[in-house]
Amino acid sequence: xxxxxxxxxxxxxxxxxxxxxxxxxxxxxxxxxxxxxxxxxxxxxxxxxxxxxxxxxxxxxxxxxxxxxxxxxxxxxxxxxxxxxxxxxxxxxxxxxxxx
Amino acid sequence: xxxxxxxxxxxxxxxxxxxxxxxxxxxxxxxxxxxxxxxxxxxxxxxxxxxxxxxxxxxxxxxxxxxxxxxxxxxxxxxxxxxxxxxxxxxxxxxxxxxxxxxxxxxxxxxxxxxxxxxxxxxxxxxxxxxxxxxxxxxxxxxxxxxxxxxxxxxxxxxxxxxxxxxxxxxxxxxxxxxxxxxxxxxxxxxxxxxxxxxxxxxxxxxxxxxxxxxxxxxxxxxxxxxxxxxxxxxxxxxxxxxxxxxxxxxxxxxxxxxxxxxxxxxxxxxxxxxxxxxxxxxxxxxxxxxxxxxxxxxxxxxxxxxxxxxxxxxxxxxxxxxxxxxxxxxxxxxxxxxxxxxxxxx
Numbered sequence: 001x002x003x004x005x006x007x008x009x010x011x012x013x014x015x016x017x018x019x020x021x022x023x024x025x026x027x028x029x030x031x032x033x034x035x036x037x038x039x040x041x042x043x044x045x046x047x048x049x050x051x052x053x054x055x056x057x058x059x060x061x062x063x064x065x066x067x068x069x070x071x072x073x074x075x076x077x078x079x080x081x082x083x084x085x086x087x088x089x090x091x092x093x094x095x096x097x098x099x100x
Numbered sequence: 101x102x103x104x105x106x107x108x109x110x111x112x113x114x115x116x117x118x119x120x121x122x123x124x125x126x127x128x129x130x131x132x133x134x135x136x137x138x139x140x141x142x143x144x145x146x147x148x149x150x151x152x153x154x155x156x157x158x159x160x161x162x163x164x165x166x167x168x169x170x171x172x173x174x175x176x177x178x179x180x181x182x183x184x185x186x187x188x189x190x191x192x193x194x195x196x197x198x199x200x201x202x203x204x205x206x207x208x209x210x211x212x213x214x215x216x217x218x219x220x221x222x223x224x225x226x227x228x229x230x231x232x233x234x235x236x237x238x239x240x241x242x243x244x245x246x247x248x249x250x251x252x253x254x255x256x257x258x259x260x261x262x263x264x265x266x267x268x269x270x271x272x273x274x275x276x277x278x279x280x281x282x283x284x285x286x287x288x289x290x291x292x293x294x295x296x297x298x299x300x301x302x303x304x305x306x307x308x309x310x311x312x313x314x315x316x317x318x319x320x321x322x323x324x325x326x327x328x329x330x331x332x333x334x335x336x337x338x339x340x341x342x343x344x345x346x347x348x349x350x351x352x353x354x355x356x357x358x359x360x361x362x363x364x365x366x367x368x369x370x371x372x373x374x375x376x377x378x379x380x381x382x383x384x385x386x387x388x389x390x391x392x393x394x395x396x397x398x399x400x401x402x403x404x405x406x407x408x409x410x411x412x413x414x415x416x417x418x419x420x421x422x423x424x425x426x427x428x429x430x431x432x433x434x435x436x437x438x439x440x441x442x443x444x445x446x447x
Contacts, residue, residue, distance in 0.1 A: 009118050012136050013108035014127050014173040014255040018163040076204025076432040078161055 029093055033063035038087040038094035043075040047099030054095065075099075102145075103153045105138060105169055122177070126260075129250055129275055133177035144172040147182035148189065156189055157196025159257055161203035162264070166192055170256050171248075178248035183226060184241055186441045187304060188248045191216045194306040194436040195249070201433040205308035206259045210428030211267030212308040214249055215345065216278040217411055219292035220302030222440050223280040230282035232415030234347070235273075235312050235422065246276030271311035279347070279413055286353060286412035288363045294410075295437040307343055307409070307435035308427035315352075318419040323356040326421075327366060331374040333423045335402055337384045339376070342426030343407045343435050346370065349414030349421045367408040375399040409435060 029035060039055055041047035048071060058064040068091050072079045075098070087094050110125075112118040118135035122128055134140075145152055145168060152169035159166070168189065175188045195202050195214050205212050218228055229239035237243065253259040261267065267274070283290045292303035313336075317329040334344055346366070348356065356366060379395035381387040387400070414421065427433055 007114050009112050009115065009135055010138050011110040011112060011118060011121070012105060012138060012141055012169075012173050013110060013125075014136060014170060014177060014251065015258075016164050016166070016170055016256045018258075019165065021163055074204075074432055076201050076208065076429045 026093075031062075032058060032093075034065045035092040036066040036068060036090060037064050038068040038070060038091035040079065040083070040087060040094055040096040041069070041071040042096065042098045043072040044099030047071075047075075047097055050099060051095065051097050054097070103151050105141060105152050107169060107173060109138075127177065127251075127255055129247065129254060131247075131275070133251070134179050136173040136176045140176045141169070141172045144176060144180075144182045144185045145169070148172075148185040150185075150189065156192045159196065159202055162257055164257055166196060166252065166256050171252060174251040174255055175244075175248040178251050179240070179244040180248055181226075181240070181244075184245050184248070187216075187218060187222060187226070187241075187245050187302075188252075190304045190438045190440040191245070191249055191306055192252055194304055194438040197436045197438075199434040200306065200308065200436050201429065202257070204429055205427045205433045206253055206257065207264050207266055208427065208429055209266050209268045210310075211270045211274075212310055212427030212429075212433075213271060213273040213277045214253075214306050215273060215309040215424060216246060216249065217291055217305045217307075217345070217409075218245075218278065218280040218302070218440075219283065219290045219305070220440065221300070222302035223283070228280035230280040230413045231285075234279045234413045234415070235277075242278045242280070243276050246273075246278030249278075250275060273309070273311055277309070279411070281411045282350075282413045285350060287357055288353075288410070288412055291409060291411050292437055292439075294363060297437065297439055302440040303437055304440060305409070305435055305437040307345060307424070308429070308433040309345060309424040310427065312347070312422040312424050315421040315423060316419060317352070317421075320352075321355060323359045323361050323366070323369070326352050326355050327369050328373060330421060330423060331370050334370065334374040334425070335376045337376060337380060337386055339402055340426050340428050340430045341402055342430035342433070343409060344370075344374075344403055344426060345409045345411060345424035345435075347411050347413050347422040347424070349418060350412075350416040351419045352421045353412055363410040364405075366410050367405045370408050371403050371405040374402045376402070 039051040055067045150168040154168040157166040226241040228241045259265040320326040378398040
């Protein structure tokens with residue numbers, strides 16, 4: 001004989017949303033000519049070589065005025081505030097890249 | 101006063117449907133979970149004396165806060181018993197410590213998993229396995245405590261494969277990775293005592309590790325012979341500098357202990373002998389550059405003594421020990437030890 005069940009369960013959601021950080025995207029640059037561009041290497045092998053090659057292209061092909069190279073001390077961690085503040089203060093835009 | 105549970109509620113008709121519902125929500129590791137009902141989660145928190153809002157850890161890189169409520173929900177889902185929650189909480193605290201580098205180690209293509217080593221009286225209270233098949237299946241506490249950590253990583257830290265978990269290979273320990281030390285079967289100091297805690301306390305030590313690599317040595321009769329095999333497994337030609345766990349089985353321990361060696365002696369020997377010449381490393385492209393004069397006699401350092409963690413565990417009768425190499429991020433992540441049941445938010 002089939003048994004009717006009235007069981008209902010209330011489950012709790014195991015997930016967590018990321019806290020909103022109150023950050024907004026910077027406006028996109030209309031052009032690169034004459035701009036100062038940061039090149040943030042993540043600290044892995046070849047990351048700086050890659051960004052250096054990219055920097056050459058940015059200068060020669062897009063007329064970028066100045067490059068500001070920087071390197072994270074640890075690829076697995078967020079860049080220290082000092083680096084972020086310097087790049088944020090000096091650059092019109094920043095390119096970051098991984099190596100290996 | 102205990103805070104209310106604040107997680108979003110999901111109504112489902114029955115238990116079997118709840119299991120499928122959890123799958124559809126993407127809440128599982130691929131295996132079925134125990135439905136995290138309000139009643140069960142309250143029972144867990146009450147056992148551990150934890151307020152649901154208590155902050156167990158934070159992952160700032162991911163802007164996530166890990167509360168006791170979320171740890172309890174995921175521990176229920178993993179199949180834990182309420183008595184396991186304090187161990188899970190201590191392990192989450194350890195993983196969330198800055199020196200563990202949780203974000204990097206769980207996101208990395210290196211594909212490590214947090215390995216939990218449990219010491220102290222809680223091992224016997226929870227009937228944890230420190231003996232035969234210690235890394236394998238068959239014991240509820242080992243299996244579900246390790247699994248609870250994985251579910252916390254998936255659901256709370258969003259360590260989803262292909263998203264914030266980019267492991268190239270991953271390994272079976274990413275389902276569950278939890279062992280206990282066989283303290284009663286050795287004359288050596290337990291790991292948590294070596295790491296500065298009183299013997300009578302229970303503790304977890306968590307490290308970001310690759311899968312265990314076996315060390316087979318059936319005929320070694322001296323500590324040097326047995327440990328040279330261990331050192332050789334540590335120093336394979338794709339090694340990572342960082343913290344190594346060495347799990348020595350009873351047959352190997354008998355040889356080493358009989359000679360009067362302590363864990364400190366083992367660590368010192370391994371730090372000196374786990375090495376590979378620069379010439380060999382260059383030959384396989386592990387180091388850059390051409391082989392130069394002197395490279396055969398030059399040995400880049402692999403580990404220091406205090407980076408070797410020695411644990412007594414495993415079944416008797418077999419001449420197999422194990423090495424758990426560190427996550428490829430190496431010294432970016434350090435092992436972390438936390439007491440179980442100690443205050444989380446000390447006033």
